[in-house]
Amino acid sequence: MAQNPLKITDTILRDAHQSQAATRMKTEEMLPACEKLDKVGYWSLECWGGATFDVCMRYLNEDPWERLRALKKALPHTKLQMLFRGQNILGYKHYADDVVEEFCKKSIENGIDVVRVFDALNDVRNLKKAVESVKKYGGLCETAISYTTSPVHNQDYFVELAMRLEEMGADTICIKDMANLLLPVEAYHLIKRLKERVGVPIHLHTHNTTGTGDMVNLMATWAGVDIVDCALSPLANGTSQPATESLVATLRGTERDTGLDLELLSDIAAHFRGVANRLKADGFLDPKVLNVDTKTLLYQVPGGMLSNLLSQLKQANAEDKYYEVLAEVPRVRKDFGYPPLVTPTSQIVGSQAVLNVLAGKRYARISKESKGLLRGEYGALPGEVNEEVRRLAIGDEEVITCRPADLIEPELEKYREEYKDIARCEEDVLSLALFPQVASKFLKNKYAPAPTAAESAENSPRVFYVDDAARTN
Numbered sequence: 484m485a486q487n488p489l490k491i492t493d494t495i496l497r498d499a500h501q502s503q504a505a506t507r508m509k510t511e512e513m514l515p516a517c518e519k520l521d522k523v524g525y526w527s528l529e530c531w532g533g534a535t536f537d538v539c540m541r542y543l544n545e546d547p548w549e550r551l552r553a554l555k556k557a558l559p560h561t562k563l564q565m566l567f568r569g570q571n572i573l574g575y576k577h578y579a580d581d582v583v584e585e586f587c588k589k590s591i592e593n594g595i596d597v598v599r600v601f602d603a604l605n606d607v608r609n610l611k612k613a614v615e616s617v618k619k620y621g622g623l624c625e626t627a628i629s630y631t632t633s634p635v636h637n638q639d640y641f642v643e644l645a646m647r648l649e650e651m652g653a654d655t656i657c658i659k660d661m662a663n664l665l666l667p668v669e670a671y672h673l674i675k676r677l678k679e680r681v682g683v684p685i686h687l688h689t690h691n692t693t694g695t696g697d698m699v700n701l702m703a704t705w706a707g708v709d710i711v712d713c714a715l716s717p718l719a720n721g722t723s724q725p726a727t728e729s730l731v732a733t734l735r736g737t738e739r740d741t742g743l744d745l746e747l748l749s750d751i752a753a754h755f756r757g758v759a760n761r762l763k764a765d766g767f768l769d770p771k772v773l774n775v776d777t778k779t780l781l782y783q784v785p786g787g788m789l790s791n792l793l794s795q796l797k798q799a800n801a802e803d804k805y806y807e808v809l810a811e812v813p814r815v816r817k818d819f820g821y822p823p824l825v826t827p828t829s830q831i832v833g834s835q836a837v838l839n840v841l842a843g844k845r846y847a848r849i850s851k852e853s854k855g856l857l858r859g860e861y862g863a864l865p866g867e868v869n870e871e872v873r874r875l876a877i878g879d880e881e882v883i884t885c886r887p888a889d890l891i892e893p894e895l896e897k898y899r900e901e902y903k904d905i906a907r908c909e910e911d912v913l914s915l916a917l918f919p920q921v922a923s924k925f926l927k928n929k930y931a932p933a934p935t936a937a938e939s940a941e942n943s944p945r946v947f948y949v950d951d952a953a954r955t956n
Contacts, residue, residue, distance in 0.1 A: 484738035490526035490710040491566060491731075492686070494724050495755060496554070497529040498620045499714035502690065502723040502793060504768040506538040508758060510550045516754045517557035518707040523743055523751070525561055526710050527597050530554050531590070532565030536573045538919055540925040548593055548910040555594030562596035562623070569602040569656045570609040570824065570888050574917045575653040575827045577860070577887050579894040580612045586913050587616035593910070601627035601659055603828040606830070606862030607647055614651050625686060626653040630660040631783065631823035633816075635866040638673055645681050653683055655710070660699070661688040662785040667698040675704035684709035689724070694775035696725040703728075704739050715748065721773035724783075728752065782809045783816070788829040795837045804840050811836040814845075820864030831856050849876045859883030905930075 499506040513530075521799070531551050555563060570577045572586050587598065593756060598617045602609040610626055610926040617624040626648040628641055645656050658665065658673070665673070670687070677685050687703045689696050689712070698712045712724050719726035731743045760780070784792070792809075796802050812824075815836045822828040831852045839845045848934040854876045855861065857868065860883060860915075883890070898916045905926050906912045914922040 486738045489739045489741050492527045492531045492712045493525050495715045499723045501534050503772045504762040506534045507767040512758045518527035521558045521560050527562040527564040529564040541921045551593045564597035565595045567598050567600045579891040581893045581895040583612045584616040588620045591620045591622045597623045599625045602810040603825050604862045609862050623654045625655040625657050627657040627659040629823040633821035638810050642676050654763050655684045662779050663690040663692040667702040670699045671706045674703045674708045678707045682751040686710040688712040691720045691725050692779050702900045715752050782812050788833050792833050807840045808836050818869040820868040821866035831838050846875050872894040
């Protein structure tokens with residue numbers, strides 16, 4: 484037994500397929516592997532939150548709450564983990580405190596053990612309610628630092644932030660490196676400092692977009708990190724996490740030996756290799772996501788943001804402007820006070836960069852979301868904002884300086900009343916609160932009365948035989 488075994492969270496059921504295949508893995512493709520996954524001995528399995536909630540209803544015709552309950556039943560011995568966007572929950576705007584609390588409560592009731600809470604701007608005020616709620620209902624609260632680089636983001640900034648998160652009640656602290664910007668040597672020194680100054684376990688989440696993910700995990704391991712995120716190999720690397728099996732093999736026989744069974748991991752990987760092949764065949768897994776893209780180090784654009792930019796340019800028949808847009812992203816980011824580029828700020832900054840390039844003049848058009856960001860609707864921006872740009876965006880409007888959610892009245896009762904004809908349970912109300920259009924369409928179909936036998940017969944497609952042709956002539 485290793486003196487200090489490294490613990491592993493596997494992202495195969497959430498971030499791995501979100502990063503590589505637009506979150507299109509179905510529940511029916513997860514469940515057959517669960518018995519073996521439950522035997523591995525992971526610290527946790529990330530399986531919910533992020534984009535899974537929306538995609539389940541929007542594209543897969545699945546109820547995300549039912550997925551969670553099914554996974555909990557199938558994985559009784561493994562902690563289930565979700566990604567939670569602080570005051571944004573799983574959506575793209577701030578919600579009232581009562582909605583945040585109820586969502587945390589229901590997530591834990593339905594099977595979540597670990598809630599990773601982050602804020603795109605690292606504004607701790609936007610984490611407060613979620614942290615309180617997770618702990619109130621018995622969940623393990625992992626607060627996350629959105630990692631980035633800029634003139635205002637350095638080791639001192641992140642260490643101080645981690646200490647504030649520990650004071651707030653974090654059970655663990657995660658370094659969330661969404662674009663693989665944290666380089667190996669920097670990772671070593673940052674982890675070292677965090678282990679000296681913070682008493683709770685440190686969890687590292689990175690990707691392999693720039694090709695450094697394995698080295699980052701290894702250097703963090705030698706620096707004393709407690710837990711790292713990996714993904715089983717069929718959906719690992721590129722815009723996803725480094726491969727689980729590779730790290731397990733690398734640490735064998737060392738003081739950080741994970742103790743995980745490589746043969747068992749290989750068996751499970753065989754199942755997900757079939758899932759990956761299905762995702763490729765259906766066009767969701769583009770081999771390009773596996774390429775090393777060092778442009779990320781220059782432009783700080785995460786993989787998901789890159790695909791979003793390309794999509795916007797395709798719609799505008801302006802794919803030739805791609806590199807102009809990439810070069811514009813860091814300029815917009817500087818004007819906006821250096822927000823980390825993660826949902827929703829990555830979409831806001833990226834879309835504004837597209838508008839600037841397509842218009843041929845910077846800030847000739849300013850998106851509603853950009854105005855909101857500059858007005859302080861998402862929280863305090865980390866660095867100094869270009870006041871000229873802010874004036875163009877919001878004119879003489881006052882900038883919000885308080886916690887944005889303090890300006891939002893309780894909403895839950897309003898949602899219950901608004902959706903009383905559709906919602907059959909509190910979970911339905913929450914789905915509708917976050918994604919009203921998507922959830923209302925999904926739930927109407929879900930609860931539609933089953934057709935009678937006569938209706939089914941009438942609506943079923945009729946097979947047309949050769950003899951029928953003779954009878955119709």
